[in-house]
Amino acid sequence: MAAAGKKQARAATPAAVGKGGGGAATAKRALLGLLVVAVAAAVLPWDPSLTPGPILVGAPPPSADVLRPVLASEGKGYSRRTVRFPCGPSSAAKVLGRTPPAAPSPDNDVSCEAWLYLPEGPDAPAGAAPVVIMAHGMGGQRDMGLDRFASVFVVRARVAVLAFDYRTFGGSGGAPRNWASPSRHVEDWASAWAHVSGGGLGARADARNVALWGTSFAGGHAIVLASRLGRRVKALISVVPHLSGPAAARASVARRGLPQSVRMISAGLHDRLREALGAPAAYLKLVGPPGSTAVMQLDAGETAEYFSKHPRVYHGGWRNLVRARLTLEMGGYSPIKFLPNVEAPVLVVAATNDTLCPVEEVRRAPSLNPRVRLLLRDCTHFELYRGAHFDAVIDTQVGLLRSALWGEGGGGGGGGGGGEGPDAAAAPAAADKGEL
Numbered sequence: 001m002a003a004a005g006k007k008q009a010r011a012a013t014p015a016a017v018g019k020g021g022g023g024a025a026t027a028k029r030a031l032l033g034l035l036v037v038a039v040a041a042a043v044l045p046w047d048p049s050l051t052p053g054p055i056l057v058g059a060p061p062p063s064a065d066v067l068r069p070v071l072a073s074e075g076k077g078y079s080r081r082t083v084r085f086p087c088g089p090s091s092a093a094k095v096l097g098r099t100p101p102a103a104p105s106p107d108n109d110v111s112c113e114a115w116l117y118l119p120e121g122p123d124a125p126a127g128a129a130p131v132v133i134m135a136h137g138m139g140g141q142r143d144m145g146l147d148r149f150a151s152v153f154v155v156r157a158r159v160a161v162l163a164f165d166y167r168t169f170g171g172s173g174g175a176p177r178n179w180a181s182p183s184r185h186v187e188d189w190a191s192a193w194a195h196v197s198g199g200g201l202g203a204r205a206d207a208r209n210v211a212l213w214g215t216s217f218a219g220g221h222a223i224v225l226a227s228r229l230g231r232r233v234k235a236l237i238s239v240v241p242h243l244s245g246p247a248a249a250r251a252s253v254a255r256r257g258l259p260q261s262v263r264m265i266s267a268g269l270h271d272r273l274r275e276a277l278g279a280p281a282a283y284l285k286l287v288g289p290p291g292s293t294a295v296m297q298l299d300a301g302e303t304a305e306y307f308s309k310h311p312r313v314y315h316g317g318w319r320n321l322v323r324a325r326l327t328l329e330m331g332g333y334s335p336i337k338f339l340p341n342v343e344a345p346v347l348v349v350a351a352t353n354d355t356l357c358p359v360e361e362v363r364r365a366p367s368l369n370p371r372v373r374l375l376l377r378d379c380t381h382f383e384l385y386r387g388a389h390f391d392a393v394i395d396t397q398v399g400l401l402r403s404a405l406w407g408e409g410g411g412g413g414g415g416g417g418g419g420e421g422p423d424a425a426a427a428p429a430a431a432d433k434g435e436l
Contacts, residue, residue, distance in 0.1 A: 047263060047267060047270075047293070049267070049284060050270065050283065051282065052274075052279075052281075053177075053281040054175075054176060056317045056319075060171065060177070061317050062315060063311065063313050063314065063316075065143070065311060065313065065315075066082070066115075066142075066143050066171065066311075066315040069081045076151070077121050077154070077155040078119055078151060079120050080115050080116065081115070082114070082115060082116075083113075083114050083201075084111040084112065085114065086109055086110075086111055086195070087110065087187070087188045087191035088107065088167065088187060089187055090108055091190075091191035091194055092187040092191045092194065095190035095191075095225075096186070096187070096228060097228070106174075106175065107167060107168075107174045110172065110173030111173050112172040113164070113171030114162050115146075115147070115162070115164075116162055117151070117160060118205075119154050119155065119158050119160070123155075124158065129158060129206060130160070130211065130234070130406065131160045131196055131205050131207070131210045131211070132159050132160070132211045132213050133162050133192050133193065133196060133211070133213070134146060134149065134163040135163065135164050135185075135188070135221070137216025137242075138296070138322070139178065139295070140169075142163045142165050142170060142315075143310075143315045144309055144311070146163045148385070148386065150163050152398065153397070157398050157406075159211075160201060162195075162201065166180075166184070170318070176281040177316075178283065178286075178319065178321050178322050178323060180323065180326050181323075181326060181329060182221070185217065186224050189212075189222065189225045190228075193225065193229070209234055209405055210234060211233065211236065211237070211401060211405060212226055212233055212235075213236075213237045214237075214238055214241070215385075216239070216240055219238035219241025219335075219348075220241050222236055223236065223238060223241070223335040226344055230343050231343050231344070234344055235345055235346075235347075235403075235404035236344050237349070237397050238346065238347070238348045239348075239349045240356075240357055240384055241335070242333070242357045243334065243335055243339075243362060244336050245330055246334065247358045248330065248331075248357065251355070252297075255297060264284070264327045267284055268328040271283075271325040275325075281323050281324075282323070283323060284322060284324045284327070285320055285322075286320050298355075301380075302382060305380065305383055306382050308386065309382075309385050309386055336361055336364065339369050340368050344371065347372075347397060347400045348373070349375045349384065349393050349396075350362040350374065350377070351377055351378075351379045351383065352376055352378050353381075354380060355381065357381065362374065375396055377393060
């Protein structure tokens with residue numbers, strides 16, 4: 001009987017081992033299945049609102065309108081030519097107080113493309129002209145309306161203007177294309193500053209007399225950079241600026257609802273996972289109608305205003321798309337935290353009916369820094385780029401540049417005391433009507 005018991009025990013052992021091995025195999029298959037699902041979710045456009053990249057293959061097509069120079073002989077009061085400068089983490093490191101990256105990367109030290117405007121004609125400065133560094137907002141590039149501002153500044157404020165495109169936009173290098181990112185944009189602003197302050201614009205530009213001008217997302221970037229540079233920045237103009245990530249996120253959730261907001265965050269994670277797996281980037285619409293997963297939800301009127309300042313042919317093959325990972329950065333980006341450290345006179349131009357950059361945060365700006373002057377218009381975010389609203393605020397911007405860069409009296413924007421500008425009187429109830 002004892003021998004029979006041992007035989008039965010020996011016979012049972014393989015069965016027991018087989019059962020345990022089957023459980024391990026099942027778990028292994030389950031883990032493998034989850035991995036396959038995760039990879040598929042990363043590689044496949046699981047959400048119909050996502051566009052898998054690459055959105056552009058090969059060199060970006062140039063735009064003849066953008067590359068065509070404006071000659072002094074044309075009698076416009078300025079000349080304009082295309083220039084390039086190094087941009088990326090290495091170029092920005094010294095300005096931002098960082099250690100340059102040790103390892104090279106394809107998107108590290110690329111070149112950014114820009115327009116350089118110089119004053120010409122009898123009213124041009126005899127010596128070097130002060131400089132205004134300028135860039136567009138989220139997903140924008142210089143051929144989307146910056147010429148309208150730059151050409152006025154160079155003629156009326158007698159300044160040189162460097163209007164540049166971020167990496168992966170316009171004629172600038174870098175890939176994946178249309179990669180909008182607060183941290184990357186600030187690096188490109190710092191790279192532009194390094195180029196200008198290092199004398200890269202030549203003898204006709206005063207490398208020590210420099211102002212910053214930014215709009216929307218760039219209105220915040222200019223504040224961040226100015227807070228690092230102290231008195232080296234002579235003036236700052238911030239038009240319809242993004243100031244608070246949490247405030248913008250709350251407004252976004254209220255506008256699009258929680259389910260759509262979760263979809264957008266998931267899209268950002270999807271893009272990051274694709275990158276980790278070496279797959280092309282994933283994109284969301286930059287501009288779309290209410291109810292969509294576009295980063296900027298605009299009604300029909302605002303959409304028309306947005307595209308009204310765009311060219312017929314986009315420089316660099318721009319498309320109405322932006323890398324989805326932007327949704328993971330926006331909520332934590334709050335340039336208003338840097339505003340108290342800005343030492344230059346600041347002019348903030350804002351729209352009371354702005355659905356993208358909450359005006360409540362903008363109204364706080366003068367209380368955070370006595371050098372801030374606030375100028376409000378009763379309009380929407382994109383109406384300040386052209387037409388009557390543009391005409392109503394451009395004089396004050398020119399005045400600040402003439403005052404801060406040339407030391408001219410009056411000027412209409414030299415900081416001190418804060419508060420709202422005279423535009424409230426020029427447009428009745430501009431500070432109250434339609435306020436968010």
